[in-house]
Amino acid sequence: MTTIKEVAKLAGVAVSTASNAINGNYGVKKETKQKVIEAARKLNYVPNPIAQGLVNRNTGNISIIVSGPSSFNLFNNPVFFEVLRSITQTLNTAGYQAHLNIITTEDEETEIPRIARSRYTDAMILVGSRRNDIDLAQLLGDIDIPVLVVIRSSPSSGVYAVSSDHWNCGYKGTEYLIQLGHKEIAFLGALPGVSIADERLAGYREALEDHGLTYRDSLVIEGDFYQESGLTGIRHMLRQVLRKPTAIFAANDLMALGALEGMEQEGIRVPEDISIMGSDNIPNLHLLKVPLTTISTPFYEIGRLASEKIIGILEGKDDLPEKIVLPSELRVRESTKRMSS
Template structure:
């Protein structure tokens, strides 16, 4: 015989309606009462009949996640599992499941997003990126489904809820850090420049140089796609083979920074003795790199957690004001940066 809400209410000494509100994590119920009711639920072995709940509420109790790249590429990027961990932790507490988009190209990911939304498989979507000329966000706006973007939207920010870092400030502080070590020739390497995060971090780099009256050399600014290794090798070699090469490199994510370390090693250049490297995202890769990377901690878990929190709030309260959440960043100092000396200054 299955345990019902009435059984839980009787043993806990509360009304069945109170048990229902505890299950939905209502703010009208005290934490003390919630703990008492949940303890009784555990003791009796009460489990939600999710299928019945979905039919009654006309809700899938599922959140869709639109990935930046194909499934295989996303899972190889160490920042994605950290985002996913933050999202899934909050969803689990709210009895929501997650559903990932699939597809090997931007168009396939978009078509899968359309299929998920039209099939009413999810109650809302989290878009893991922000990019100009993207088809996903305009479609979600048009469809009316609740969604949250991780990253500052490229447009219509007043209509879109988003969670982000202040990437301009973070890159400015990272560049200021390299300047404080005596570096004046600082190169900048990013991934796909179409993404807003790349643009914002470049703007912060440029802002720091301008404020310190340092000319930004065009040849010092490069980008390459992480899955195009030959292009990446060429970019790093061109940069470090300049007549006056940079003494420090600001790289916009740990994955690109690890690749840069590999090419520098092939060129017989030592980090940080010959060139300092400062990265972003502070993933586990930054700690395991050789040498360990100084990296900007963007608090990936909290970005994902806040995105899930905001979306579920929006699902439960569709008329709420769209808000943005900015997560602070810090620089985690490790061994890839060193104070500049003039020993390698060209004659």
């Protein structure tokens, strides 16, 4: 394989000059650049893209970081599949390579800076972190390549984001249950400091207040957006409260699935005893024994726009907003029921 040294020798210039000429850098005379290009053609010289990337910080690689708690299993969450599929398809079509990194929340402080400093990536897309907004903003603020978070809102200025309207999701889901006649509505998925949970909880609370219903802390259940927390959270709440809810809004479908399991263990029928709805519209909810009512989030579109945003930033032609927020839609199925008069 021909080297840049051989090209420089044939052109009668220094190696650095030959490299600058081939890479299109400033400071090389037109005549000299032409001599180098001619020499490269004669020798069939093909530039090494990795070496070029190390010099120019332009590798064509985008790091996708999927993060979750230590108990986290990527394969348990269909949302990640849809987002990752969309991101990789869009990047590959544009000539970029997607590099997947799966880490735990506990490792974010060391792994995210390490990946950013590796010089083998031009930008970073973060999926699924459960780190609170303040800590995440501090961590990502020290990264010197473009960083974009998906699904959750941006933790700070300078960090790009593509997400759905989480506040509206919480409001719309709660309002639908109110319209069915429910007055005692629980919220499953409180995760303080994490924007996706905080915003959905805020929407839930405002919907209650707008319809003259009382917000009760005893009906707000913690959850980490994984199925097990839905199971344990709902069982704990049902055994503690004196007035059981007639409906539950779960901040995502995985927790709703856990809650369905928990209510079955407690002998509670859905929707006869308690209505429940989720959020996200993950695949196959219509195949459940009781098909789940939910709020649909456009995850494929989120992944596509995230990739297009990063590509636009890297290529200097970005015309998308710094923070992109997409609407969601109600999907009514059989897990919710109108209250009897």
